[in-house]
Amino acid sequence: MLSIDSITTIQLVDPAVLSDPHYWAHTHRKSVADRKDGLETETLLAHSRLTLHYYKVYCQKKGMEKVVHDLIEACGFGKEEGQTVYLLFLYAIYLHDLGKINPAYQAKILENEYFCKQYHKGDKSQHSLAGAYLYIDHMYKVxxxxxxxxVCKFLAAFAYCISRHHGKLGNGRGFSELGLWNERYFRSELDSEAFDRIEYDMQQTLHGRTQGNEPLAFYILGRLLYALITGCDYCATQEFMTGQAVEPAVLGEGGVGLKERYDESTLCRSIRSYQKDPTSFSGDPINELRTQMFLEAEKNLLAQPEAHIYYLEAPTGAGKTNMAINLTLRMLEVEPKIRNIVYVFPFNTLVEQTKEALEPYFGKQLAVINSLTPVLMGEDEKEENYDEAWLDHLFHNYPIVLTSHVNFFNALFGCGRNQCFPLLKLCHSVIVLDEIQSYKNGIWREMISFLQCYAKLLHIKIIIMSATLPQLDQMLRTVDAQFVTLIDDPSSYYQHPLFRDRVHLDFSLLEQRQEKITLEELKERVLAFKGRRVLVEFINKRTAQAFYELCKEECNAVLLTGDDNGARRKQVIDRIQQGEKMILIATQVIEAGVNIDMEIGFKDISLPDGEEQFLGRINRSCLLKDGGVAYFFDYDDAKTIYRGDARLQYSIMDPVIRKSLQEKSFDKIYELVFAELLTRTSKANGRNIAYLDQDCVQLNCQDVEKKMELIEPTYQMFIPYQWEELNGYQVWEEFKELCCNREMSYTQRKVELSRLALTMSYFTFTAYDDKKLLGAESFGGYFFIEGGEQFVEDGILDRKTLEKYFGGVIW
Known part of the structure; x- marks a missing residue:
């Protein structure tokens, strides 16, 4: 087997042109003033070697070589052909910039005077597409x-990755554009027969088919090569430009240091004490149950460390976050090649809550990467530190990362370079996926197909956890990965009186009604409890606001929706946690993971998962002697909110589903949902899952990205108003000034913008139809809405007034 160690001793055969010192890869000036004497140059050969060096670094730090070999084997190659494909893979990284021999590129882009007379005016200066041809030609020769x-198919795929390494991945089936490239500087080196052969390979081999489980492995291998080409190229360029080497940030073998800190914590010592002698436990009964689940999950993980995907299903309030911390640390013990931990959440509120829980154990090794958290900087804010900080942010280059499900899916399916960089860190990692039931229901089957392949082939351990956990492997056509349930019988905990009787479910508002409930009727029922902590959840923001307006004069009513900024949301949650009696009128934003404990609940019915997540906010601490009460009603049509979701036809209006919710038998509900999804994705139409194989075989990355899209595209409105000490108009001007500041370096500007992101979010609201925003100033990805005071009062967006202003619904 070719190994990375052998690469250091076996010289890759260079194209003759690569060794010519006249060809540069990059130039760099120490300052703008140094127009002549300050020019530093890097030869094309030096850059190529440094790029391959960074592949070696990833092999040493992240076990990349083993991953690549396993992917090639999964694509169906035996030992001899597999070695050939691996060599093609290495050459693709090494020769990715060979197209820079273009005289027009040397003269126009790099200002290389040696080539100023060797190109004609109007010649193209691109290099990526030409590099794909030169790479193939060299592979045939050596x-x-x-x-x-x-083998030809993989050669074509690898060349395609080279052709896209300064742009986005597209659809491989459209690779016919190669035939349009006829620049003299490289075509003259090829005889007509070679040119025709290359053209055929590129246009034809990506249109073939493979069998069995090879399509997804082929797709993953192509994406990984693209990530390695662009990632190693970026690191090599960064080192030349700054003089600083880049090191992938990883954990010590076995998680040394982290495990000890956690094991010495008061919480963990209490659990270990119970483990040694359950009779000595002096805590309350709910903590004893949590401890039992903790130990059972740990035991099952340690018994089956070879598995790829683990399910952690436990009731709301069972301490899943603490269990996840322990499970990731135990995984580091039994799998020493695991070097990174990634926690993935569908909501930023969960990210912040989990960060608070993790920081005491993980400290500075932990980083949050989402749209609201500033880029981490070192102590000195020098220009080179901005460069380093921005690279770390792009690559998720931290030992432990908390991030969003959108960022995670970008790493798995995104087409852009920046989106793909984190894929390199996912190899040999533990990934915790929280609240997976909130991911778009229509792609569950495709999602689990990809997850099992990524987990097995990239040596990833995935822990999927939720109180309403769909065991998605039941929809797989072929099970290749090993799935393990960490709690043998979740129902034994769900049915325990402490969890089962924590909330009494009342369906009286759904029964014997000819018409849906009115808001006036609902108000009367809700205000009967106005001296207590009451939660009222609607599925429509406009309805929530209308009910708030109806109630606010007669009680301590508080509105909380997805429109509210993080600071206001935290204020409301803090008030609840401090024991304030209020009627909280909210939307689904409070469902998953929000740490509030209410006494009474009213909910507009939607999906079975949503109903259970809602129940998790009622009597969460199990301290109410007689339990909490949750009333369900029917007001807005869930179909308008959850379009296309297979769970819609299994609402609690059905007595069978209602009984399953009462008994916490979510597996029975999911059996019905899975059957529906299997039917949908097996019909003879464009949604048939067979098309996923076809897209993977053809490297139709753009189509796969679209198919695996978690959320619909949205548009950001910036609506300025006075929020406490913040003036929205001043924040907008600061944002515009930063965007237009060309005295700052690119990386410093990006870091400064990330620092402003949270403040910007206080004035940012979402729209789904930009056509309704005609007349609004558009800048920097935002629509600026003048006169925000008329639309926002006390931090609450007045949707009705805004709709009237724009003449129609904009979300």
């Missing part, structure tokens, strides 16, 4: 001898 069709 590597390939009568290659099989399968």
């Amino acid at each position: 590597v390939l001898k009568n290659p099989s069709e399968g």
